[in-house]
Amino acid sequence: MSSRTLSRWIAAAALSSCSLLSWASDTATMTVTATVVGVCKLVSVPTLDFGTLNQATAPVVNPPAVNVTYRCTKGTPPGSFKVGTLTSGPFNGVLSNGTDTITYTINWTPPTTAGSGLGSGVTPIDVPLIGSMPGGANYQNVSAGTYTQSVPIEISP
Template sequence: MNNYQFWASSRLVVLGFIERFGYSPLNSFASSTFFCYPGYFMKHLSASLKAIVIATLTCAAGLAAAADSQTLAVTANVSGLCKFSTTSTPLAFGTVDPSLTADKVVPVNVNYKCTKNTSSLGVTAAGGTTRTMAGPTLADTMGYTLAFSGGTQAGKGFGPGQDLILVVTGTITAAQYQNAAAGAYSENVTLNITP
């Protein structure tokens, strides 16, 4: 503590004692003497009052010296995940002409995201990639296959604009649709992605 800090602290303590012992801190002589001539004022203080002031300041200095510090460990763990971003666009083969001889091949994009620098092990379809759509009656079915590409990319995070693209390609061979009954065919496929 420098001289100025000591005097500022002493000033507060002494003024309190002046008021306690019947001296008004607003008294012009006491105030001017204290502020302008601290040496004179301290010289005329009683020995007991001086002792109290010194003891009080010593105690305050001791309290300040008792301050301590502590290091706080802060931790976090980010999970490595991969998730499909939104409901996927249907893989729609559209109208199939059974008189044709070419395979019907249709791709569709499915968006997904992975934690930054986390790569998917791949995408699978529950039940496999060789599939069967149900037709207009229980006896009518139509086979098809699925293929995946782009399902093992390194993630860029889950923020806006960080989507990765999985291309799902469906194929109905001519042999599978040429003898199919007229009507609508469909199936729901569950896709799974594993980081």
């Protein structure tokens, strides 16, 4: 066999092995997934301020409502909104200066508006909280000072 014939056989064998390699290949598709869990987040929780109380006349005090704002995952409404541990009002609170106490209430309507997302450009949703403080003896005979209470606000989808 001549070297030329041998070269042709080697080239033919190389070409046929290349075609065998292409017959051995395979393709498939891969599934890619992600799961978004619905969430609700409080954006702002303002202070409910009953202002300076006048013990001489001791009127009922109804300050302007304050808006707690929230955002939820698009299409997700709040499943629970709590003031203190309550999902509906009124919440009965007690302000204290460490010695004396003053009672008050907070009322609200549980929110049902679904969110439109959590990102920038999304307008938060308001939940008005309406405070009321009885007058008269509720605060007529307490000592001077600042009265406070921390009230937890909670939202969940």
